[in-house]
Amino acid sequence: MMRIRSLALVIAASGALALLGCRDDRQAAAPAPIEPTAASIAHFCNMAVLDHPGPKGQIFIKGRAEPVWFASVRDTVAFTLLPEEPKDVAAIYVNDMAKAKDWQHPEAGSWIDARAAWYVLDSDHASGMSEKELVPFSSDAAARDFAAAHGGKIVRLGEVPESYVLEADAEPEQSHDPHAH
Numbered sequence: 001m002m003r004i005r006s007l008a009l010v011i012a013a014s015g016a017l018a019l020l021g022c023r024d025d026r027q028a029a030a031p032a033p034i035e036p037t038a039a040s041i042a043h044f045c046n047m048a049v050l051d052h053p054g055p056k057g058q059i060f061i062k063g064r065a066e067p068v069w070f071a072s073v074r075d076t077v078a079f080t081l082l083p084e085e086p087k088d089v090a091a092i093y094v095n096d097m098a099k100a101k102d103w104q105h106p107e108a109g110s111w112i113d114a115r116a117a118w119y120v121l122d123s124d125h126a127s128g129m130s131e132k133e134l135v136p137f138s139s140d141a142a143a144r145d146f147a148a149a150h151g152g153k154i155v156r157l158g159e160v161p162e163s164y165v166l167e168a169d170a171e172p173e174q175s176h177d178p179h180a181h
């Protein structure tokens with residue numbers, strides 16, 4: 001009798017672990033990035049994302065099908081740092097400016113995981129709102145090439161100073177040259 005109970009407990013525990021494993025796999029699968037449309041509105045400025053030049057961002061919150069849109073990468077990162085914003089993030093994507101042929105309007109399909117990107121801070125390229133911008137790249141080499149041509153410092157997402165994204169610019173950054181990239 002004891003052996004049957006032990007066997008039943010082992011089977012039940014194995015089944016429960018298998019179910020938990022399936023649930024974890026579903027939760028671990030990040031939603032794929034989507035392309036903005038005319039209806040995509042930036043979270044902080046309430047303006048159309050497509051009306052802004054430069055790299056953009058999107059954050060998927062767990063349980064929501066549509067991302068939260070951002071007109072700049074700097075705003076995307078700021079969202080993750082603000083205590084009043086949701087923390088149950090399923091995925092964060094930014095435009096890979098190494099793939100973008102047009103700074104003004106990065107091409108469809110140029111999204112990369114923001115957590116894996118290399119960023120250039122303090123370059124001569126400003127955000128769509130003429131503020132300092134984080135310029136994302138999928139590789140360290142592409143970030144270095146950009147920084148050599150446009151100035152700036154290369155960092156990973158966890159190294160971006162909070163002050164860089166949360167403090168207002170003292171002076172608007174110099175406007176970027178749309179033909180430079």
